[in-house]
Amino acid sequence: GQNIDQPTEMTATEGAIVQINCTYQTSGFNGLFWYQQHAGEAPTFLSYNVLDGLEEKGRFSSFLSRSKGYSYLLLKELQMKDSASYLCAVMDSNYQLIWGAGTKLIIKP
Amino acid sequence: ETGVTQTPRHLVMGMTNKKSLKCEQHLGHNAMYWYKQSAKKPLELMFVYNFKEQTENNSVPSRFSPECPNSSHLFLHLHTLQPEDSALYLCASSQGGRDQETQYFGPGTRLLVL
Numbered sequence: 001g002q003n004i005d006q007p008t009e010m011t012a013t014e015g016a017i018v019q020i021n022c023t024y025q026t027s028g029f030n031g032l033f034w035y036q037q038h039a040g041e042a043p044t045f046l047s048y049n050v051l052d053g054l055e056e057k058g059r060f061s062s063f064l065s066r067s068k069g070y071s072y073l074l075l076k077e078l079q080m081k082d083s084a085s086y087l088c089a090v091m092d093s094n095y096q097l098i099w100g101a102g103t104k105l106i107i108k109p
Numbered sequence: 110e111t112g113v114t115q116t117p118r119h120l121v122m123g124m125t126n127k128k129s130l131k132c133e134q135h136l137g138h139n140a141m142y143w144y145k146q147s148a149k150k151p152l153e154l155m156f157v158y159n160f161k162e163q164t165e166n167n168s169v170p171s172r173f174s175p176e177c178p179n180s181s182h183l184f185l186h187l188h189t190l191q192p193e194d195s196a197l198y199l200c201a202s203s204q205g206g207r208d209q210e211t212q213y214f215g216p217g218t219r220l221l222v223l
């Protein structure tokens with residue numbers, strides 16, 4: 001079966017750095033997405049990786065290793081507004097998105 | 110503002126009621142999706158429409174009935190629902206091609222079935 005694993009919850013301190021991991025087992029691979037979802041709001045697109053390596057976008061970076069079935073989202077200089085759930089999703093060989101259950105990130109002052 | 114709107118934002122209904130959820134996208138996309146989001150579970154894809162044609166129906170019970178009259182509008186008709194259908198229902202849209210199918214989501218309808 002297809003599976004996406006990410007931690008259920010993480011806690012970090014304002015101003016610090018946090019890394020949210022995602023491992024996947026899917027039938028085929030056509031890219032990996034990270035979304036941010038604040039409580040009661042729509043998921044919003046953060047990043048897309050289809051090739052190995054690190055993609056940097058401001059305070060957020062996303063890394064992919066296809067051989068290891070692994071990705072991480074790195075958040076730097078954490079702000080209170082970064083408190084949200086972070087969803088990892090992989091597009092499989094049928095171009096269907098397979099979703100993880102999300103990681104709830106709690107930022108403390 | 111994400112360009113995808115959903116109404117209503119909240120809905121409470123009894124098991125014998127009939128209601129409809131509405132989604133509208135203003136992004137010029139050709140694909141639209143319905144997802145179910147339950148607490149601490151992955152997003153569950155329910156239906157996909159590509160150029161107004163239904164291309165996916167992931168074994169969704171018949172008490173959920175989608176309708177896509179044009180590429181900008183998507184409805185989810187609900188009837189004789191069960192309490193376990195209580196969840197957040199999210200609509201999304203994407204370009205419709207296969208290159209980088211980034212999906213853009215609406216804010217969702219929070220549904221409670223009593």
